[in-house]
Amino acid sequence: MKQESLFVKSDEHQLHVRHIYQQEGGTPILMLHGTIENGKIxxxxxxxxxxCYLAKQGFDVYVPDLRGKGLSIPTLHETTEHGQHEMIVADIPSLVKFVAEKTGKPMHVICHSWGGVVFCSSFARFPDLHSHVLKLVCFGTKRSVYRKTFNKFWKVDVLFNRIAPFLAKRKGFIDAVKLKFGADNETSRFLKECTYWVKINPWHDPVDQFEYGNAANSIEWPDTWHLTGVNDDLLGHIDDVKAFVEETNPAAKVSLLSKQAGNLKDYDHIDILTDANAVQDHFPELVSWLNK
Structure with missing residues (x-):
């Protein structure tokens, strides 16, 4: 298996893309990370x-770091002003175009958490992306958090919606790595735009008011599979995942991974991708579904 770093231009940014493959010519897969993380998820x-598992099965895999994340250039600093709007209107279209032109083939798209939200927003907004996407997979993807629990109040309402934006405003970005609650950092504007949707506001763009909800209801979505873990009680709770499914593609397949459902463990928001059991558990099933 081979790994190499490529770079894709998006506005004034150079997006780092990890290209992972066993051999040339496999079906391409674009993989998009979520909030306070980068492609290394x-x-x-x-x-x-x-x-890496998918590359070993013969797929041609491309894993970007969205702007300001991972090895993308430039990194976040005090004067960084971009938010999720730029990811939706510039980064994702640039990445899809790059993979399509490099491989000459349509691709599968696999997302984790908020990566699924920004991808679905871009897909709904830009019809020229549709012909490039074969199937869509989302792990733990929700847009709004509807549940009312103490965990939600403390981690979402207080920490994410109030404290994090306050800290980010002082420095220009939230240093989640230094504060040890994330694998990567986020800009102040990203937090503001993301929080707007997490708080159960309409699915329209807080920057230019584009109506993603209306657009999503007027297009044909690719075959889609949403997976989440039974122990994901906040960031990808099954009820919130289903609510996002209704906003995008109500015909999508939805799976709750748990021992009760026959899985090897009760998965959460992160170990649904990182646990060693996944290689014998839902990863093979995912490959079978992509190859149908």
Whole structure:
């Protein structure tokens, strides 16, 4: 298996893309990470993770770091002003175009958490992306958090919606790595735009008011599979996942991974991708579904 770093231009940014493959010519897969993380949620240099597993099955895998994340250039600093709007209107179209032009083939798209929200937003907004996407897979993807629990109040309402934006406003970005509650950092504007949707507001763009909900209801979605873990009680709770499914593609397949459902363990928001059991558990089933 081979790994190489490529770079894709998006506005003034150079997006780092980890290209992972066993051999040339396989069906391409674009994998998009979520909030306060980067592409390494999908791979390690030693060959672990879903991206590496898929490459070993013959897929041609591309794992980007969205702007300001991972090895993308430039990194976040005090004057960084972009938010999720730029990811939706610039980064994702640039990445899809790059993979399509490099491989000459349509691709599968696999997302984790908020990566699924920004991808679905871009897909709904830009019809020229549709012909490039074969199937869509989302792990733990929700847009709004509807549940009312103490855990939600403390971690979402207080920490994410109030404290994090306050800290980010002082520095220009939230240093989640230094504060030890994330694998990567986020800009102040990203937090503001993301929080707007998490708070159960309409699915329209807080920057230019584009109506994603209306657009999503007027297009044909690719075959879609949403997976989440029974122990994901906040960031990808099954009820919130289903609510996002209703906003996008109500015909999508939805799976709750748990011992009760026959899985090897009760998965949560992160180990649904990183646990060693996944290689014998839902990863093979995912490959079968992609190859149908």
């Amino acid at each position: 999908f791979y390690t240099q030693s060959g672990k993770g879903l991206a």
